[in-house]
Amino acid sequence: MSNHGMTKSSVGRKILMALSGFFLLFFLLQHFSINMLSVISEDAFNSVSYFMGYNPVVQFVLQPILIFGVVFHLAMGIKLDMENRKARPVKYEQYNGAANASWMSRNMIITGLTVLAFLGLHFYDFWAHEMNEKFIEGGANSFANGGNPTRFFHELQEKFVDVWRVIIYVVAFVLLALHLLHGFQSAFQSVGFRHSKYTPIIKKLGNVYAILIPLGFIFIALYHYIDQLN
């Protein structure tokens, strides 16, 4: 039996792509829930952010897992897409892709790479800032000392003063929605979960998730922008 390993076979990689996708779906929901707190209560947002930012388990166990998940999903996505292009070296003169598949399903690499570009900005905005605050500029002991537990809400609001950044957020989340409209239900198919009763429910749930969560992130960005207009 030729077991050439999950990471080397096409079906194995597709399953891994789906599993990392599931993980990112779960993470996104968690991220959204915390962000939503910033609209509801400044204090609650600060205390949860402080916990996420200074709890050693979150910082040194969960955060590396998350970074691995993101890097794996995108590196594998790019690799698979490159292989797929190689599988058809001579292109069709006429190819009617819209006749048999949705735009979302055919352009996962485009929507995915746009989300990646946004992640670059997002890491610069928040993650790099956090690392600097906790480990570099803040001094060697600033993480251990716990830092300022009430800085997070203010730091969040600062990011949404510039209208251009808000526009970038909106565009990125629209593309994320398109990515999820295919990705959510596709991940279930990839791990082999298909059922005459549950698959239609998963597809509907996927559409709800893919639209509501990005819309919620857009709402949060707009809320903080408008909140600071006066």
Next chain:
Amino acid sequence: MAEKFINIKLKIWRQKDSKSAGKFEEYPLPNVSTDSSFLEMLDLLNENLVEKGDEPVAFDHDCREGICGMCSLFINGEAHGPDRGVTTCQLHMRMFKDGETITIEPFRANPFPVIKDLVVDRTPFDRIMAKGGFVSVNTSGNTQDANAIPVPKADADKAFDAATCIGCGACVATCKNASAMLFVSAKVSQLALLPQGRVEAKERVMNMVHQMDIEGFGNCTNTGACEVECPKGISLENIARMNREYLKATIVSE
């Protein structure tokens, strides 16, 4: 529907052999009966070409009744043309308009190299089948009669649906990734669903997927285009089953 005659223009990929570079040639074709099949239309074109002393267009065909899987062709951007649930031999000229330009290309995929004009080499499918698309039977004379083993009707129906795959390669041709997963999954499923096939299920899925990868087919991204273009309506359910079978074979060992 009453028979009509239409004038069409054909834009066809011509390639002398697997080593030569190919190019599109245009051929006007008048007086095509809307009752003729697409292949009969190509026969008409070839008769004209032969009469003029030109080289006829090479294309694959055999039974011409939609069961052998031999006819191929990528017509106006779709495998087996614009109709649904049909092979090219079952596609009729009534699907096209008078004055229309019809683009005809060979199935394009790295594992399906062009042999001549519109004929491509689909033997990678045979090599995948040779890796496990069968049940090993001891022919000592003691083989149990297949009918003696009870099979639930639902399973038998699903296995039969998968077995209707004729291996034409439309799934590969239409997939934006040139993936062969619909074909391979149908061939894995038709046996995995039956008790006779369960015995070798693990080896089968591992070996057939491995051969599919060696041949250089692309990866599946679940666009579902294959299912839409498949002349036999093979369901994506089979790909999910293959993924399950693969996962089981990978993480469970005896």
